[in-house]
Structures are given as C-alpha cells and as structure tokens.
Amino acid sequence: MKARKRIASLALGVVAMGSAATAQELSILTWEGYAPESITKPFTEATGCTISASYVGSNDDFAAKLAAGGSVYDIITPSSDTVQLLTLAGFVDPIDPAMVENYAGIYPEFAQNPALVSDGSTWAVPLVWGSVSLIYRPDQISGTPDSIAVLFDPAYAGKISMWDDKSAIYWAARYLGYDNFFDLTDEQLEAVKAKLIEQKPLVRKYWASAGELTELMANQEVYVSNAWTGLTSKEVNALNKGFTVAEFSPKEKSEGWMDAMMLVKGTPNQDCAMKYMSFMQSPEGQCALAASTGYFPVNPAAVEACMDEQTKKERQVGNIDFVKSLVMWQQPVRLDKYIEVWNAVKAAP
C-alpha cells in the first residue's frame, strides 16, 4: 500500500516537473473539525506535505483502528485519558520535544502531564482542549436548566440524546452524586447501569459522531444532549433552521478533555509528522483549530497575536485554572469493566 502510494506520488512528481516529487501524504486519525481547509491548505503550502484525515467517534476507536494493523495512519490525536493505553499497547513511538517548534509555549500542566510524559519519554504533544457540556433548545426546554437531571427528565421523553461512549457512565455517576467517577465500585456501577437503562425509553438516539448530533438537533429529533462544547452549537446555529441551540455547564460539572498528538509506531512519514506537530503549535495552527472547532488552544503564547481579546476570554486563554471547574477525563481504573457496563446498557431492551 505505502510502497504503491509512494511510487504513485513519485510518478506524479515527475509529471509535475519535480515540484511534487517530495510531497508526502500524512495520514491523520483524528476528530471531526480538526482538519479543515484552514489548516490543511497552509500546512501543505508551508511544508509540501499533504494531509488526509479520517475521523473517530470516540477515544476507544484509536486503539481499535491501530490494532487492525496495516500501518495506515501516521498521527493520531486521542484525549489524554487514552494516551497511556496506546503507549502500553506499543502502538506509538516516543517524540523528541526538541523537534516540535513552540513546544515551550504549551501549558506545562498539559505538556508535562504524567500520562503524556512517562518512563523518561514524551509520548504525546498537547493539541487542543475543551469540555463536554450540555446542549439544548431554549425554546423547547422550560426554564433555564442547570443540572444533569434534564437528561433524565420524563418531561422530555423521546427528545433526549446521549453520546455513545463510556463517558455516559461519568454523567450518570455525577447525577447519582458519586465523586469517584473513574474508580467506581461494583455496587456503584450497578446503580449507574440501572440509571442508564431506566433512561433508555427517554432517549431517542445515542449519537456516534458530532455530525450525527448536529443532524439530530437540526432535524428537531432531540432537544437536549451532552455535546462537545462549541462544535455542535456552532454547526447547528450556522444552519439557520429558525431556532437556535445553547449550551450550559451543569452544577454537577462539565467534563474536561485535552487531545494530544501521538506518533504512530514506525511511520515512514516521520519528517512530515514532526512538521505537522510544529505547525499545530504555530499561531496559524492553534488559531485555525480553535476557530474551526470552538475549542480552547493549548499554546497561549501561540495565539497571543492571532486571537482577539473577547475570544481569548471565551477560550480560557491563560486560564489553565479553568480545568479545576471541570471533571478532567482520566483512564478508568477498570477500563474493561466500564466498557462492558456501557455495552450492557446499549444491549438492554
């Protein structure tokens, strides 16, 4: 595959009088909104490397895709709670931070996160961060919701959605008042499972991608869901459907995540991969990503000049303490058990 691709690009290069002879295609497995033209185009102009992006619907997809083999991807961008699993599974190579321009500008709390830097090696470079909060239709939900309870309210039966992801467990756990979200006991997990099964008749559809949630909201199939803060509201409101959606952080807290770039083991495109990581820490890369997703930049130094003051405030630039207001994702102590519980909820009648 790779060899044939290289021969093909070589042949193309000859046709294009050598200008494309060095062009390499960087395959990125990432999230929706992370490879817009505002990133891929300037990146290709600056480096000669092209980007082809594939998308995941949840963090559990990364290991699954890599386990399938075939050395298809060069870079992956999982959230920090999944970095350790991918490192342990041997799917990635360590990164030399010295090769990443502007690395010093990243919040040290993120760059030096023990999940990202372990055994004396750096395994991942922060890319962007944000939260998972609740999205809703102010014209359909009465009052101003302030709690996760709205996801379990029979008044909205058939108009509720949830992300098809193990994090549904964290939401139910917070609703039930537990605070050890990532190390729930068997009894607590049973209670969480019962709560989520009880919620099922109220749920119209579990969404499996940001695009699907956008469609569900836009087509008036659902009025409330948990959502990747920023992205879906931006997409739905841009469609001008005659109604708008809003977001809120429940009193039981929103969830926080930080996505990081990892280098797939043995990638032949290491050169382009490192250029990509550098580009994504540049003002151009950080600002374009923040604009395309609505998420928060990880490199406050990089966005200093390319982001206006209002946006900086919204995106918590320089306010790393904002993480304290969130439940930052961690790898569950018993990951297998959590996934089994979530699968049992989905399989239940």
Add this chain to the structure above:
Amino acid sequence: MSEQSTLMRRSALPFLGLFALPLGWALLFLIVPYMIMIAISFWTRQFPLFVPDFQFGNYLQLFSDPQYYTVILRTAKIATMVTVAAICLGYPLAYFLVFVIKTERMRALLYMLVIVPLWVSYLLRTYTWKTILGTDGALNSALKWLGLIDQPISLFLYNQWSMVITLTYIFVPFVVMPVFASLENIPRNLIEASEDLGMRPFGTFLRVILPLSAGGVISGATVTFCLAFGDFVAPVLVGGPDGTMVANLLQSQFGAALNWPLGSALATVVLLIVMALLWVSARLDRAGRVALG
C-alpha cells in the same frame, strides 16, 4: 464415486489449471480466516490487548451474560419479521409479474424496476428512509399537509419498526427474484390440467402453484433472514436505543472494547446459527421436492 474415476482418468494439470484459482481463493479467503477466527475465540483479553490461550471463558460469558443472548434473540426476532414481511410483499409481486402481466416486454420492464434499487448503494437507500421517517421527514410533512396530524409523529423513526420497514424494503428484491424464477418455471400445462379437472383458481394456487414455487420461497427467505440477521447499518442509521443487533455487538467487541477473543467467539456462534439455518433450509427444499415427486 464415478466422479472420482472420471477425475483419475484425466491428467491433473488441466484440472489444477481450472480449479486452482477458485480453490486457492476459498482456502485463503474463507477457510483460513475462519480457522484464525475460531482460534482467537479461545484467547484471553488482557489489558491493553489480548494474549493467545486455550480456554472456554469467552463462550461461557456469551451464554451467561444476558447482554449477549438478549441481543441474539432480538436479532432473530427482527430478522424473522423482516423475512415474513418480505415474503408477504415479494410473493404477490412475483405472482403478479408472472401470471397477471400479459406482455413479455411489460413483464421484463416491471421486473427491472424491482431489481434496479439494488444498483443504488445500500447505505444510501437506508439513509433515505431516515429522511422519509424523521420528525421533519417526508411522511410527517405529507400527513401534516393532508391535515391528518398537527404534531409530527416521532414513532416512525429510531425504533425496531423503522428497522423492520427499512430492511424489508431492502430485501424484497431478494424474495422476488427466486420466486419469480420458480413461478416462471412451472409448466403451464399443469395449471391447465388442474383447471380442466375442475379445480377453482384458489385451489389450483394452493395445490399446484404454491408447492411448485416453495423452492423459490425457501431460498428467498433464507437469503433474507441471513442478510437481515447480519445487518449492522439499519440499527446505526434508523434504529433507536433498543435496536442493537448482533453485528453491532461484534463491531463493538472488535472496536471500542478491543476484545477480539470475545468478538471471535460471538462471530463463531453467529456462524453456527447461520450454518444450522442453511442446513434446515436445504432439508426443507429437498423434502418439498420429494413430496411433489
């Protein structure tokens, strides 16, 4: 036995030349993968991946944890409903094409119209049903325009019914094709004889046409059931929270759960179910033929 002697008489070279490719293909892409799958079904999941082993824990889990057999039963239920609905729609359609349409050209044209949807991507056809059945969809809009409802009905989409409707639509051609062929092959003089002997049309249908087309029904039903049983697209696109089917479980074991051993055990069980079904179907087909003889 006579086949073998025929083979013995011929030289091996042309034989290999003719069959090496299909046999090699079957071995490489069917037999070997099945063997690998069955072998992995005895492995053990061990964080972060899985390790070679020989134990029956995966099978034990499949039969003790309700989340697996519930879904297998649900899948069988939905596949059965789809099969029955597809036969109820497909058989009369094929009958109409063969016995009611008088001109050959008209028959060919209508037959093509039944088959043509198969040229459109399966994914696209399933997705289309979402836009028909949705809250803001074509069906609700039409009912509102006719003044039959004020509020859109949400019951059309994201439940097991929408899955059955979508899958039935997809699989009706798979019933029409074999039934059409078997009806066309019925010698017309048998029907005339039945009528000459004073049989009423319905009696002729029950005692001549239906038994002689049973083979087409059985093969159409078998194909429909097996394809519906293994479907994973309809649950994802038009199914609701209670629509998980066995192929979705497989997907999640090979995907999110990263538990290939359990996934392989489940796939092996599904394979056995389908093989049992094919065996029953072959028996039924043969029994039907004997009864007519």
